[in-house]
Amino acid sequence: MDDPFPRTLGNRAMHSLSLQRHLHDQMQSNSELCDVILVVNQVEIRAHWSVLVMCPYFQSLYDSGLKERMSGKINLLIGKTPAVRVAISFLYTGEAEITYETVKDILEVADYFQINELKSCCQSYLESMTMTVENCVQMCLLCSLYNLEFYNKVFEFLRGHLPDIMQQEDALTLTSESVMSLLTDPTLSYVEQKQFYEFIIKWSEFDLENREAFFPDLFCSLDLQKIPRSVLENEIEGNPLVKKDKRCQVHVLNIKMKYITGLIKEDDGVREAILVAGGCSQVMFASIFSILPFRESLAVKSLLGYILAEDRWIELAPLPHQMQQAIMTFCSKKNCLYIFDQGNQSFSSRVFIYKFDLEETKWTSFLLELPENHISGSLHTIVACSGKLFAVISCHIIQKGGQNVQWSTFLMEVKEDGTKSEIKNHLFQRNENTSVVACVMQDRKICILATKVGAIPRRKGKSTKFFVYDAALNRKYEYSRGVNWDNLMFAVGDEIVVTRMGKFSCMKYSMTTRKWRHVKEQFLPFPTQPFESTDFSSISDGSNFYVFGGKGVKSMESVAEAMCYNYAEKKWKKLQELPQPLRQGATCCIQLPSNLAKCHIKCPHCIFFPSRSRAKYDVHYQREEDDDEYDYDDGSGYTFDDDYVSDGLWSDGVPDYLDDDEYDDYENWFI
Known part of the structure; x- marks a missing residue:
């Protein structure tokens, strides 16, 4: 066996x-x-x-x-x-x-x-x-001392809740290096400089014998221009720690002299800014889908702001929905922003316009409704002038017999109360080749330039018209003699300039003489030679011409470049790049309340309290002309995780900079 x-x-x-x-x-x-x-x-x-x-x-x-x-x-x-x-x-x-x-x-x-x-x-x-403002300092201490991977998340929580954490006793255990790093971190702009000042005073007095030597360096890193002048003179200047060190005294004196000489003014609570809204961002896997017709259709709903004096970007409450070709204007008297999605260029008799109230941080919507017998509308642009909202619209007029008589362009005053829009002036008859641009002069006059006007398209030659509407007098004037068409029209001083980028001549209209003159000069040169970008966003503030984003001619990819051309110096300079590659975004100049301009584009506070969750949404929209209206009201409790993903700011919902090696420098922050 x-x-x-x-x-x-x-x-x-x-x-x-x-x-x-x-x-x-x-x-x-x-x-x-x-x-x-x-x-x-x-x-x-x-x-x-x-x-x-x-x-x-x-x-x-x-x-x-x-x-x-x-x-x-x-x-x-x-x-x-x-x-x-x-x-x-x-x-x-x-x-x-x-x-x-x-x-x-x-x-x-x-x-x-x-x-x-x-x-x-x-x-x-x-x-x-559960991470709280009471325990995060100690948790950050442990993670830093023992090199735990959890450190980045705890440290980001600390930075996102810094004003509350600076009130905790545990915050006084921070080292001088850690405090200095917080003071000089540009992404912490949401923390007021006065709060930083009060903290370094308390931090120094916690162990005055050993920390007094660090106070001058910490104090001189403060931006005293962002502290109210009354606080500077009545509180800071007389503080014993400030009076004891000459560098601190000089730092205070420099700011006081700038106030006295007029080099700086007291904060009026307003920031001059340029908004960039909507547009198209970078398409994922563009090389694979480059042959498809929808490769450029990735619209975004981001509302970005560029703070002129600080050369930095912020993010405001996102648009109610993605807008590929938006047009936008700002009414300074109402402190409201108006925006319309031009991606759906035609409508039957009514269309929604979205309004953002800067004081209430609230998005609402209202209907722009054409008068009776006006159908098949096409909105060219919207402008705010003298506290009112105007629109340049083309539509068909139907007689009583039901015949379609003409296709005309009008200047209309848009009513926000739901009543039908009021036609202020009939401008011209148009055809499918007509193009229109408009701008506002001195918040009183609306300037409208149109080319290829007329009911019948012309094969040879072209017809260009220029109108000035005085909103105060409710009168329209035509000054078409001598005008030529170009795609850029903007106000500079008391003149209207018509040109295009790189052209060696321009047209200028004087509001004083009410005449056009041809000027043989390159008013707006290209930023670079050769300039290989299209679909960029541009705007003029009267002294400078700004260019944002665009699409590379060869690469066909969106870019994030931002540039500025000064008319007086005749020089281009680079600005802080857009937070994301973008093209075809709408632009407008705006006076932004300082409370909306505090947060940096990579603000850690906004990770925990997104801009959308701090705003209110009470908007309506219409997908198709025959569809029922859709109501959208999420109040102020919006907490979707894809706030930033859908806008293309961050690819995975977490800022890329959290994974950067540079944050390893914070490992030895605590004692």
């Missing part, structure tokens, strides 16, 4: 667990079968060398041949006894009981013994905790 084939029998898992418990029981009971004694604060803990060498610390002691191995006794000068006992037990069982009171001590021992698995357990415990 042949021998049966060999088999392996038994239960390895149960035996391993039994052996583990057996050895752990010996350690817990200080059994004589243990072959090494650990002495911690005069307390003896018996263990087995065979288990201890699982961690590098004890393995090095065993291999070194020192007296610890020969005597079988190791004197440990690190950690508290309960924490050491937890760490040793972890080597036996792979489990540890961790509480908020003991996690710091356990991390200290685990790091010293190089038990990485125990450190991971401590990190998991910290991650399971």
Whole structure:
């Protein structure tokens, strides 16, 4: 009879667990079968060398041949006894009981013994905790000291809640390097400089003997221009720490002299800015889908603001929906922004216009409704003038008999109360080739330039007309004689300039002489030679011409470049790039309340309190002319995770800079 084939029998898992418990029981009971004694604060803990060498610390002691191995006794000068006992037990069982009171001590021992698995357990415990302004400083301390991956998330929470955290006692344990880094971090612009001043005073007085030497450097890093003048003169200038150091006194005196000489003015609560809304961002996998017709249809709903005096970008409450070809205007008297999606160029008799109230931070919508017998509307542009909203619209007029008589263009006053729009002036008859541009002069006169006007398209030649509508007098004037068409028209001083970028001549209309003149000069040169960009957004503020984004002619990809041309200096300069590649965005100049301009485009505060969640939305929209209207009202509790993903600012909902190596510099922030 042949021998049966060999088999392996038994239960390895149960035996391993039994052996583990057996050895752990010996350690817990200080059994004589243990072959090494650990002495911690005069307390003896018996263990087995065979288990201890699982961690590098004890393995090095065993291999070194020192007296610890020969005597079988190791004197440990690190950690508290309960924490050491937890760490040793972890080597036996792979489990540890961790509480908020003991996690710091356990991390200290685990790091010293190089038990990485125990450190991971401590990190998991910290991650399971609810992070608050009361505990995040201590959590950041632990993560920084012991190089835990959880540090980036805790540190970002600290930066996102900094004003509240600076009121906590734990914040006074920050080192001078950490405080300086906070003061000089441009993304923390949402924190008022007065709050930073009060914090460094409190931080210095917490340990005045050792910290007084750091105060001058910290104080001189403050931007005193952003602190009210009354506070500067009545509070800061007389502070003992400021009066004690000459550098601090000079820093205050420099700002006071600028106030006296008029170089700076007291903050009026308004920031001059340029808004860029909607447009198309970068298409994902553009190389794969480049042959498809919809490759450029990735519209965005971002509303970005460029703060002129500070050369930085901010993000306002996003548009109610994505807009590929928006047109936008700002009414300074109402402090409201109006925007329309020109992607759907034609409508039957009514269309929605969206309104953003800057004071209430609220998006609403209202209907632009054509008068009776006016159908098939096409909105060319909207402008705000003298506190009213006007629109240049083309539509068909139907007589009483039902015949379609003409296709005409009008200047209409748009009513926000739901009543039908009022036709102010009939401008001209048009055809499918007619083009129109408009601008506002001195918030009183609307200038309208149109080319290829007339009911019948002309194959040869062209007909160009120029109108000026005085909103105060409700009168229209035509000054078409001598005018030529170009795609750019803007106001400079008391003149209207018509040109295009790179052209070696321009047309200028004087509001004083009411005449056109041809000027042989390159009023607006290209930013670069050759200039290989199209579909860029542009706007003039009367002194400068701004260009944002665009699409590369060769690459066919969106770009994020931003440039400015000064008419007086006749020079181009680069500005801070757009937060995302963008083209075909709508632009307008705006006076932005300072409370909306505080946050940096990468503001950590906005990660936890997105701009959309701080705004109100009460808007309506219509997908198709025959569809029912859709109501959209999410109040102020919008917390979707894809706020930034849909806008293309961040690809995964988390800022890319959190993963940058530069944030490793914060590891030694705490004492």
